[in-house]
Amino acid sequence: MGSLLKGTRMTTIAWDGKTLAADRQAHHGPSNTKYECKKLRVLNGRAIAGAGIKCLNDAMTNWIAYGGYLPEACKQGEYTVVVASAENECEVYEGAPIPLKIPAGVKRAWGSGAQAAMAAMECGKNAEEAIVIASRVDLDTGMGFDSHTF
Secondary structure (H helix, E strand, O other): OHHHHOOOOOOEEEEOOOEEEEEOEEEEHHHOEEEEOOOEEEEOOEEEEEEEOHHHHHHHHHHHHHOOOOOHHHHOOOEEEEEEEEOOEEEEEEOOOOOEEEOOOOOEEEEOOHHHHHHHHHOOOOHHHHHHHHHHHOOOOOOOEEEEEO
């Protein structure tokens, strides 16, 4: 069953250039037991949100915020971690500890509801509204959202 989940990101994260937002729905592996989980935290002045395997998201978030030891699994793992540090300043770590900078003015979304969130933002919605819309059409997005605006 694990191979069916490989490569999927069971969440939605949206960045509109000033707000980073992430849904709160998570599930436990093959049982698909859904529960609420905070996926966005503000640490050291940065908003950090993760999709994919939670323990890797947590390890990457701690490494980004505080430095120190980076587990071997984070060097090639199943995760996406998005870091926003100011208006129009956003970078993403996708399966490796090497950031990809998102150009200023570019809206982006990640995870299972990314296409719905991007469509919403292209229609003038902000990142928070995009998460709400994605949760209406993506079964792996929901239970509200957390956000941070710069």
